[in-house]
Amino acid sequence: MPCKAFFRRHASKQGTSKFICEDVGNCVITYKYRRVCNGCRLAKCFHVGMKKSLILSNDEREARNKLVAINRLKRGKVPKEETIVWMQPPLLLHVKQNPCQHLSPCDQVVLANIFYAYENTCIAAKNTRFQSFPSIAHTSIHKLLNELSPMFEIFIEYLKLIPEFNNLLIQDKIRIMRNHFGNMININQPLMYSVTPTNLLVTYTNVFNTDITNCLLKRNQIVNQFMFDPIVLRVLLIIVVLSSGNCRSIDDMDMDLVCDDTLSIFSAQNIYVELLWRYILSRSSNERTVVTFFNRLLMYIFHVQNIGMRIDNYMNRFTQEIELMEPMVQSMWPRKRNDENMNVSNTG
Known part of the structure; x- marks a missing residue:
């Protein structure tokens, strides 16, 4: 050492x-x-x-990194020397470029708004209400998700600060949150807690099987390669949510799960896909590096979706656990057709 x-x-x-x-x-x-x-x-x-x-504490180091990120956004540039190692291209491909040439002033404002929106909702809640999550090591799934429920409500507050999400039809907002509930949790949780809390690790082993627990731990290892930048995963969260697809109900032909205005959802998602592309391009020397980065992001999304489907299949054996959940998180699980009491109307 x-x-x-x-x-x-x-x-x-x-x-x-x-x-x-x-x-x-x-x-x-x-x-x-x-x-x-x-x-x-x-x-x-x-x-x-x-x-x-x-010696900086973890909180002090995180605060310093955030301050650096804010200053970079204000200047509209990110020094190439500070990018993560695997993002740096070989010397033969290294071409000096002006980072600002890919990001318009409007792009920089949107990125700054995303950064502050997440800071003022999820991070502010983490530093005040959710400093320790979970508060204890749970032994049942419903208790874990009940403690998660107010945190998920805070995440919805973050989404409501995104104009393209807020302008969607209320029922479509409900559908995409239900369709991507697992994806949102599996991306947002390691984003809020870069180091897996001990209580959460013990809870995983208590309430899930070994296969799911290992997948969750692998998720945390994969996401570490994106934690160097405070913007990437925050934009990725928006992209994942703004999708009319539904991998949770592939075999379910229930038309109530189909969004009404898929074109608006697709258009909104495309805005942030292109924004993320330009942002990564501004931090890279060429498009080949950006493609490599996006491929890694896609692999991460696929892994997250796989975890969600595994948990859904696992939960099919524990319907009594769903019945004990708080209304907010309970409404995120597949429901019987005669039980359509959705409790996420506060997304409007």
Whole structure:
């Protein structure tokens, strides 16, 4: 482990049993022998000038990254050197471009609005009402989703700040939220909590089978490659929601699940697909890199959809769990035709 990482992880442990030298406190610490004595290694870190006060907490690091992102949006550019490694093309393909040439002033305003809309709804709620989610390790699905219900309502508030979503027919908004409920949760949850909370991890193992739990953990690993940028997944969420498709009911011919104004939904989705393309292009040196990035995004969406279908199939055996859910999340599950009491009218 590099000294910088060692100090960041263990600076607060000085004087504890594992960081007290078993000799006279003068062990030779070199690259080869740095693991011989943790106590002397940590002491050497302090001796050369490393300071515990300069270590950022996770919240401070997240706040710093957000500030950097805001400043980049204001300037309308993102330095190529700070893009994620796999996004950087080979040297032969690296062509210097002006990031602003792909994003119009209107694009930059829309991206900034998306950023602040998510900050003022989902992130604000996370920092106040949902600092710990779930609050306990649940042993039943309905209790997990009941605790999720107010968080989902906050997510709807985010969507209502997106003009193209807010302008849709009320019934179409209800349909697309039901059709993409799992996709929204599976993208938004790791976006809000970049590190899976322990209670959530234990809950997964308690309420789902091993197959679904492994898929959820893999989801978190896949999404990490997009967490470097605060904009990408927020726009992707809008794209996923603005879809008239319904992978949850492939075998169901219920016409009530079909949206009335599919053309408006498609047009709205296309706006954000093109916006995301231009945004990624502004951060890349050529279109080939953007295609690679979009392919990875598509693979992530397919994985998320696969998880949703697995959970739906799993839930078919636990209809009593659905009956115990809060009205909001209960209405997101497939219902019998004689039970059409939807409780998402607040999306209008």
